[in-house]
Amino acid sequence: MTADFSPRLGSPHTGVVITGGASGIGLATAHALAAVGRPVALWDINADGARLAAQEIADRYGVRALGVSVDLRNSQAVTPAAMATREALGSVGGIVHGAGTAEATGIDGVTPDNWDAGLALHARAVLLMVQAFREDLRAHPGSAVVAIASINATLGNGLIPIYSAAKGAILSLVRSMADELAQDGVRINAVSPGQIDTPIMAGTKAALPGHFERRIMLGRYGEPEELGRTIRFLLSDEASYITATEIVVDGGNIHSQRQ
Secondary structure, three states: OOOOOOOOOOOOOOEEEEEEEOOHHHHHHHHHHOOOOOOHHHHHHHHHHHHOOOOHHHHHHOOOOEEEOOOOOOOOHHHHHHHHHHHHHHOOEEEEEEEOOOOOOOOOOHHHHHHHHHHHHHHHHHHHHHHHOOOHHHHHOOOEEEEEEOOHHOOOOOOOHHHHHHHHHHHHHHHHHHHHHHHHHHOEEEEEOOOOOOOHHHHHHHHHOOHHHHHHHOOEOOOOHHHHHHHHHHHHHHHHHOOOOOOEOOOOOOOOOOO
């Protein structure tokens, strides 16, 4: 039998929920998915940004697109957002969790409140979203989840201990959830970006010109679109035998050096 090597980046054709979808990697991912015909729901705490971005995507690519205002630090916000998304998109066969913050606290600035909020936003939300869409994912062959972690999950960063810990939790959670989700035919993977030219990095990039570029083999920051294409691949049938893994997209970060 001859193998089928036709492109499958747009398959399955089910809708995808993208958190942090109003900007940065989330927005780039939404464009990448819509470009191959997949409907998208952009969840973001920035309500106006999410709605405007969704309208632009719908106009540009001719797909269904929805902007939803969601604060994922609130566990009660997921269910109503999921209901609105399901009604608008019809089917949901993909989740991308990219919403997050990187609050610089050091050790002394960590409090019970900002610790709980950080872990809730980055890690707990992955679990709650899969719970909310479990039946949808199970019902559609080829369903997949991507959680955005970070190279700081393994490198560590003294300025952002909450962020680093939460991203490490994502890696462990992905491996744990993959074991159970595989029984449903659902894949889940993590993507760990390095230094990407997004709004969350704007302050650091301006304050430390050239600093990170010297530690990256390719000599530059990554572009959100480069992450978007990687995530699109992992959500597609092109990646049908990939689950429980971490894809590092960092331009060849020289992990062992500090300059």
